[in-house]
Amino acid sequence: MTPVPAARPLLGVEEFEELARSAPETVRLEFINGRIEVKPVPDGDHREIVMWLQDVCRDRRPDMRLYAEASLKVENYRKGRAIADAALAPRKHFAGHGDWSDPKGVLMVVEVTSDDADTNRRDRMEKPVGYASAGIPVYLLVDRERRMVTVYSDPQDGTYLSSVSRPYGAPVSLPEPVDFTLETEELKDFAD
DSSP states (O other): OOOOOOOOOSSOHHHHHHHHHHSOTTOEEEEETTEEEEEOOOOHHHHHHHHHHHHHHHHHOTTEEEEEEEEEEETTTTTEEEEEEEEEEETTTTTTOOSSBOOTTOOEEEEEOOSSTTHIIIIIIIHHHHHHHTTOSEEEEEETTTTEEEEEEEEETTEEEEEEEEETTSOEEEOTTTOEEEOOGGGGGGOO
16 A cells, blocks of 8 residues: 655745735734634734733833734744734844744743634644744733633643643732733623
């Protein structure tokens, strides 16, 4: 029996980047797990949660900035491209990076779930693998459907070895290198 050749991706990274550049402003594209994904445009509560996190991070880590909609290369994850809802990095970290940034130096990425059919696969399953594979130390998932925050940390071999989930209102520790406790009571203001 002759072996079946491996399926070739239908689209390479360079072609994806060109497609993403030419997409209308109302469409945000990601390249995850070898597939093009359409990232939902954030609603008002989603935007408010990211702004709240920016304020918290500025107060707790004035040496850092929480950059909204950070476009990251997650090369180890099937040469992917992901748009994190936010990324915590040193001030001026992304200067000169172009459309897609190397994740080296990013301390934490943040995803806030959206009300769409793909959020389970994308934010809860694929993004942790992509971010861990890229070596990003902390992944914070604000899960609006479950009213929980989950902190993934200690990335090794494409997986986060540690994850801690807490309901809205309970404090959650963001481990090194972020290193502060996130008080989540205010997230209740954005619950449906």
